[in-house]
Every structure is written in C-alpha cells, then in structure tokens.
Amino acid sequence: MIIAVDGPAASGKGTLATGLARHYGLAHLDTGLLYRAVGLAVRDHVDAPDFEARAIAAARALDAAHLTNIEELTGAEAGMFASRVAVIAKVRVAMRQYQRDFAHQPGGAVLDGRDIGTVVCPDADVKLFIVADSKARMERRARQLEAKGQVVDRYALYHQIEERDARDMANPNGGFYKAPDAVLLDTTQLGIEAALQAAVAIVDEAMAQKARN
Ligand SMILES: Nc1ncnc2c1ncn2[C@@H]1O[C@H](COP(=O)(O)OP(=O)(O)O)[C@@H](O)[C@H]1O
Numbered sequence: 630m631i632i633a634v635d636g637p638a639a640s641g642k643g644t645l646a647t648g649l650a651r652h653y654g655l656a657h658l659d660t661g662l663l664y665r666a667v668g669l670a671v672r673d674h675v676d677a678p679d680f681e682a683r684a685i686a687a688a689r690a691l692d693a694a695h696l697t698n699i700e701e702l703t704g705a706e707a708g709m710f711a712s713r714v715a716v717i718a719k720v721r722v723a724m725r726q727y728q729r730d731f732a733h734q735p736g737g738a739v740l741d742g743r744d745i746g747t748v749v750c751p752d753a754d755v756k757l758f759i760v761a762d763s764k765a766r767m768e769r770r771a772r773q774l775e776a777k778g779q780v781v782d783r784y785a786l787y788h789q790i791e792e793r794d795a796r797d798m799a800n801p802n803g804g805f806y807k808a809p810d811a812v813l814l815d816t817t818q819l820g821i822e823a824a825l826q827a828a829v830a831i832v833d834e835a836m837a838q839k840a841r842n
Pocket residue numbers: 636637638639640641642643644645769770772773816819820821824
C-alpha cells in the first residue's frame with residue numbers, strides 16, 4: 630500500500646505520516662528532507678549566477694547519507710533554502726525517481742511532502758491533503774522549535790511560513806495542490822491523537838472501497 634500525505638508547512642503531515650507508517654507497518658519518507666538537504670548544500674551560493682546549476686548537481690548527487698543531520702535539516706533556515714531550490718524543475722526531476730523507488734518498495738510506504746499525490750505517486754492507494762489554519766501552524770512550529778531550545782520570534786515565524794507557502798503554491802513546477810482524489814483533513818481543531826485517528830479512518834475507508842470495486 631502506498632499512502633501520499635501532502636500539505637503546507639507545519640500542518641502536521643510528518644507527524645501523521647510517521648503515525649500511519651507505524652500503524653500499518655510501512656516505511657516512511659519525509660520528502661521535505663530531500664529538498665532541505667539540497668537547499669543547505671547550496672546555501673552559500675544563492676546569489677551566484679550558477680546557483681541553479683549547483684542546485685541541480687546537488688540534487689543529482691543526493692543520497693540517503695545526506696539526510697542524517699536532522700537537527701540542521703529541520704531548522705527554519707533549511708526550510709527557506711529548500712523552497713528556493715524546489716522551484717527549479719530539474720531539481721524536482723532529479724529527485725523524483727528516488728522518491729518513486731522508495732514508494733514502490735516491497736511492503737509499501739508512506740511519503741509526505743507537497744506533490745506526492747499529484748506528481749510523485751499519482752497512483753498512490755490513498756491520498757491525504759492535510760491543512761490547518763496559519764496561526765495554528767505557526768504556533769505548532771514555534772513550540773517545536775522552542776522544545777529544541779531555540780528562541781522564537783512568532784511574528785517573524787508567521788511571515789516566514791506564509792512566504793514559504795506562497796512560494797510553494799505559486800511554484801509552476803511544484804505540483805502543490807490537492808489531488809482531485811485526495812481526502813482533505815483539517816487538523817486545526819484536532820490534537821495529534823485525534824488527527825491520527827481521523828487519518829487511519831480515511832485510509833481504512835479508502836482501502837475498503839478499493840476492495841469493494
Ligand atoms: N494535530 C496536531 N495538534 C497539535 N500539534 C501538532 C499536530 N500535528 C502536529 N503537531 C506538532 O506540530 C509540529 C509540526 O508538525 P509536523 O508533523 O512536523 O508538520 P509538517 O510535517 O507538516 O511540517 C510538531 O511539533 C508536531 O508535534
């Protein structure tokens with residue numbers, strides 16, 4: 630079974646994807662980490678004329694060994710660099726096969742990101758599109774960063790999330806929209822456990838419907 634989980638920044642898609650993977654015994658790939666790793670690899674060259682070429686080369690050279698520095702990869706700075714390289718079509722193409730191979734491994738997988746249900750795995754068995762209002766998302770990310778000991782400027786964080794969402798949604802190469810066959814799950818009013826229960830119910834229903842057809 631392949632489950633696609635997409636949604637905007639800090640909507641809780643990673644938490645849900647992790648929970649779904651555990652619930653169904655599936656492998657999990659946070660595809661945002663791939664873009665974050667490429668973003669960090671070219672962070673010192675954002676104003677260079679060969680920025681795109683460098684980002685494409687970094688994407689082509691990416692492998693799982695580059696995804697170990699989780700602390701730095703999950704920081705706010707890496708998120709901003711990620712969304713800069715994510716607009717480059719050849720960066721996305723370079724990482725597509727890696728994601729598809731992961732998805733099609735024996736036993737199945739859960740992938741979370743922006744374009745899993747639309748571009749990476751349009752054939753996914755179940756697609757979820759996770760949303761939550763901007764303030765709730767900012768507050769969740771703020772608490773997540775504070776738990777890591779970081780001092781958070783909530784006003785700046787709110788605008789950073791809005792800026793990244795806007796760039797992601799406007800990205801002509803991004804495929805960041807709800808697939809027509811994805812189920813929308815709004816977690817604004819749901820805690821982590823309630824959101825996971827709702828996601829499991831959506832997956833169970835989708836699989837039951839598939840079995841009936
Ligand atoms: N439904 C929820 N209610 C409250 N906090 C949540 C919920 N879902 C996730 N979180 C918390 O919000 C933060 C961001 O969640 P995460 O899953 O990393 O989001 P995303 O992968 O969409 O960026 C994490 O600290 C997570 O524990």
